[in-house]
Amino acid sequence: MTQRxxxxxxxxxxxxxxxxxxxLVLRTxxxxxxxxxxxxxxxxxxxTRATAARLVDELVAGGLLDEVERELLPRRGRPATPLVPGAxxxxxxxxADAGLLAARVxxxxxxxxxxxxxxxxxxxxxxxxxxxxxxxxxxxxxxGLPAGSCxxxxxxxxxxxxxxxxxxxxxxxxxxxSDLRPAPLLAPFVPAGLDVVPGNEADLAxxxxxxxxxxxxxxxxxxxxxxxxxxxxxAVVLGGRVTGSSGWAGExxxxxxxxxxxxxxCGSTGCLELYAGRHALLRAAGLPLDAPPGDLVRLAAxxxxxxxxALDAGAWALGVxxxxxxxxxxxxxxxxxxxxxxxxxxxxxxxxxxxxRRVLSARWRRPRVVSVPGPPAAGASGAALRALDAVLxxxxxxxx
Amino acid sequence: MTQRxxxxxxxxxxxxxxxxxxxLVLRTxxxxxxxxxxxxxxxxxxxTRATAARLVDELVAGGLLDEVERELLPRRGRPATPLVPGAxxxxxxxxADAGLLAARVxxxxxxxxxxxxxxxxxxxxxxxxxxxxxxxxxxxxxxGLPAGSCxxxxxxxxxxxxxxxxxxxxxxxxxxxSDLRPAPLLAPFVPAGLDVVPGNEADLAxxxxxxxxxxxxxxxxxxxxxxxxxxxxxAVVLGGRVTGSSGWAGExxxxxxxxxxxxxxCGSTGCLELYAGRHALLRAAGLPLDAPPGDLVRLAAxxxxxxxxALDAGAWALGVxxxxxxxxxxxxxxxxxxxxxxxxxxxxxxxxxxxxRRVLSARWRRPRVVSVPGPPAAGASGAALRALDAVLxxxxxxxx
DNA sequence: GCCTTATGTTTCGAGAGAGAACAAAAGATC
DNA sequence: GATCTTTTGTTCTCTCTCGAAACATAAGGC
Numbered sequence: 001m002t003q004r005x006x007x008x009x010x011x012x013x014x015x016x017x018x019x020x021x022x023x024l025v026l027r028t029x030x031x032x033x034x035x036x037x038x039x040x041x042x043x044x045x046x047x048t049r050a051t052a053a054r055l056v057d058e059l060v061a062g063g064l065l066d067e068v069e070r071e072l073l074p075r076r077g078r079p080a081t082p083l084v085p086g087a088x089x090x091x092x093x094x095x096a097d098a099g100l101l102a103a104r105v106x107x108x109x110x111x112x113x114x115x116x117x118x119x120x121x122x123x124x125x126x127x128x129x130x131x132x133x134x135x136x137x138x139x140x141x142x143x144g145l146p147a148g149s150c151x152x153x154x155x156x157x158x159x160x161x162x163x164x165x166x167x168x169x170x171x172x173x174x175x176x177x178s179d180l181r182p183a184p185l186l187a188p189f190v191p192a193g194l195d196v197v198p199g200n201e202a203d204l205a206x207x208x209x210x211x212x213x214x215x216x217x218x219x220x221x222x223x224x225x226x227x228x229x230x231x232x233x234x235a236v237v238l239g240g241r242v243t244g245s246s247g248w249a250g251e252x253x254x255x256x257x258x259x260x261x262x263x264x265x266c267g268s269t270g271c272l273e274l275y276a277g278r279h280a281l282l283r284a285a286g287l288p289l290d291a292p293p294g295d296l297v298r299l300a301a302x303x304x305x306x307x308x309x310a311l312d313a314g315a316w317a318l319g320v321x322x323x324x325x326x327x328x329x330x331x332x333x334x335x336x337x338x339x340x341x342x343x344x345x346x347x348x349x350x351x352x353x354x355x356x357r358r359v360l361s362a363r364w365r366r367p368r369v370v371s372v373p374g375p376p377a378a379g380a381s382g383a384a385l386r387a388l389d390a391v392l393x394x395x396x397x398x399x400x
Numbered sequence: 401m402t403q404r405x406x407x408x409x410x411x412x413x414x415x416x417x418x419x420x421x422x423x424l425v426l427r428t429x430x431x432x433x434x435x436x437x438x439x440x441x442x443x444x445x446x447x448t449r450a451t452a453a454r455l456v457d458e459l460v461a462g463g464l465l466d467e468v469e470r471e472l473l474p475r476r477g478r479p480a481t482p483l484v485p486g487a488x489x490x491x492x493x494x495x496a497d498a499g500l501l502a503a504r505v506x507x508x509x510x511x512x513x514x515x516x517x518x519x520x521x522x523x524x525x526x527x528x529x530x531x532x533x534x535x536x537x538x539x540x541x542x543x544g545l546p547a548g549s550c551x552x553x554x555x556x557x558x559x560x561x562x563x564x565x566x567x568x569x570x571x572x573x574x575x576x577x578s579d580l581r582p583a584p585l586l587a588p589f590v591p592a593g594l595d596v597v598p599g600n601e602a603d604l605a606x607x608x609x610x611x612x613x614x615x616x617x618x619x620x621x622x623x624x625x626x627x628x629x630x631x632x633x634x635a636v637v638l639g640g641r642v643t644g645s646s647g648w649a650g651e652x653x654x655x656x657x658x659x660x661x662x663x664x665x666c667g668s669t670g671c672l673e674l675y676a677g678r679h680a681l682l683r684a685a686g687l688p689l690d691a692p693p694g695d696l697v698r699l700a701a702x703x704x705x706x707x708x709x710a711l712d713a714g715a716w717a718l719g720v721x722x723x724x725x726x727x728x729x730x731x732x733x734x735x736x737x738x739x740x741x742x743x744x745x746x747x748x749x750x751x752x753x754x755x756x757r758r759v760l761s762a763r764w765r766r767p768r769v770v771s772v773p774g775p776p777a778a779g780a781s782g783a784a785l786r787a788l789d790a791v792l793x794x795x796x797x798x799x800x
Numbered sequence: 801g802c803c804t805t806a807t808g809t810t811t812c813g814a815g816a817g818a819g820a821a822c823a824a825a826a827g828a829t830c
Numbered sequence: 831g832a833t834c835t836t837t838t839g840t841t842c843t844c845t846c847t848c849g850a851a852a853c854a855t856a857a858g859g860c
Contacts, residue, residue: 010445011420011421011445011451012416012417012421012424012817013417013816013817013846014417014815014816014817014818014845014846014848015846016420017412017413017846017847017848018846018847018848020412021848024412037806038807039806039807039808045410046411047411047849048848048849049807049809050808050809050811050849050850051411051847052808053807053809054847054848074857074858075805075806075857076804076805076857076858076859077804077805077807077856077857078805078808078854078855078856078857079856079857080806080807081808161761170763170764171760171761171763173760236728236729243638243643243729244728244730250728250730251727251730251760252727254760255723255728256657256720256723256724256758257656257659258658258659259657259658266760267757268723268757316659320656320659321724323655323656324655324721325728327654327655328634328636328652328655328725328728329636329644329729330651357668358654358656358667358668360561360571360651360666361561361570361571364561411848413815413848414816414817414849415815417816417817417847418815418816418817437838437839438838438839439837439838439839447817448817449838449839449840450817450819450820450839450840450841451816451817451818452839454817476827476835477825477836477837477838478823478824478826478836478838479825479826481839
């Protein structure tokens, strides 16, 4: 009975208060749209100005906050010292997808410090060679960093089932990769000690919707995210947090929409991906599989029958699959990302109608479908955000 | 910029440490299988014996912990004072379902202090009269409480879409109720000031699996729960917590398993409930709809073709629907409750096979189907647990 | 030039846990 | 049966952190 029980969180002590409040102050500054003064921080967080000043001073000393030049707004009273998130802290976000490689560095203010995105066709490509190419891109990006930058972490977005704790990509159907451990392959290209943590592409891309910058909320807090790449990944975001079992989740593309439908390479039948995946839509529309993204939109907008039929079938399949997800998790907002974002305007009417019919709670909260423009390779940004969020969660660790 | 931002948690102060540690100590005692001493509490939580003793003394003074008689284990050293959760704190859990009414009082130790369960057929019953009957049951149960009991909360499990914040049952298809506010109807039967909070039956029943007593974990921490009543409700439990959008979620019964299937009363087609709901199974097996629970089991075990076919169809539909849920939330454990628990042994082989085929991550984590015996009207117990968990989350409020 | 106002800083006190010493109550040992 | 050992529970001092209030600072307004 003297053994420490698993799952019991550790006790609070005085230093816990300090740690919690340092994090609170840092997140408050990050969450704000513009610079805050020490007095603003006190007012927003509820601590006294004395305490706010003490906490801010410690964060400034550690570089997690920067004092910037005051812009001369003519106001009464002593002029405030504007505070913004520290510019020297940044994280590396990588992405390897069937259609592109990307390396991007994002700082604590949410700015892209450096990036390279290389399109290509990596279906069935050799994993070692491809990760090597990504490493070269990474090295290139890192040389462009300003002096004094501090990389706090790194992540790699992959389109498949990932065991993030073990650092293993278990299976990426569209790349044709299995049981791959990317970190050792990337180690030669990144600073020593920087661990590249893999993650599911859709999970990470969803973060870029939930957070428009580290610690700053995006327009939606609760939504189902759909990432249209060659496959279809998904993530459930609740209260701004991606839920699910850490990288195992989000295989929406393989939700069954018709048990009597065609066989899928995953072993099941009638998977969503066979109707609304990028290749499925292009094939049904009579377009080549390497057609540029805008072609399908133009064709359908012009009323081409095959293209319209392809989108109708896609909307129907998305409706069946998403209605199931909405019925289970109870979130009526669907955010379309990736190639589905471009098609959002064409898919929305039929898709929302299908959802209204099949979702039990639709009468009270009508499901809606929205899209976000999103950068190319949103997964890379999400991977960087994940690493930066770890700093926001516990800034005291960075202060020594 | 001096406005308090929404969503920013409040700052920590000294009293926060106290509050947190009081909760930690109380939850530690609740989580333990047997009584703990002050020294045990110190060892498990990590605080010093001095601090543990102070915290325990405060909880004992408030009645949240009880010091019980030492059982004479011959051990060296000064004998410890065994601590158990306070017996005088209890919560009321109610349930109204198509097949039963239930009222139950559960104390902080997880014991059923008093209960009444009344079977019946309440499909299409008048909501006011039915809730009135439940109120009479409740009044009866409350008179049986030992003197000095303190009811800390009350909950009502309902088989439908509930807005817990607003306290409204929006729609319960199998009861035929809509837009019902149960709290005022029950107010005459409960002590003044006790708010009866409605909740989704499956969400609440899932709690009884995640927690075998207030604060004490059950055998599974991450699972998909299926509650087989006349309809089929569901809940997703992650890390011991029911996730979802507070009562909107869990309508697994209306996940579409065959878009070309028969029309459902909900407006969609091919809903899971039409294949694996209680009535669907009985009808397909050629049994009357009011057949006692064991009949179908006996018939199928005896090899009756209609019964076996009914269960095959049910397992197939459950496989399609649950594979979708597993693919989205990434949890490979399915717990069957309600009438599905009795059928678990008959459903499991086919169901696990369907899941293995349709779940993308099955090769690494094979989905498994388990059942829990569960009390009748598990939702009532779950409703009481929810109220008791609120005390565990913040015992300081109870201490004034 | 003085007043007003808002920001930032200093000082003191209170609450809470850590650590160590102390007191208490049993079994173990001779 | 007296003493030692062991474990539990208590008391005391110290440190850490925040709150409160007074003070200092730097601007605009009159």
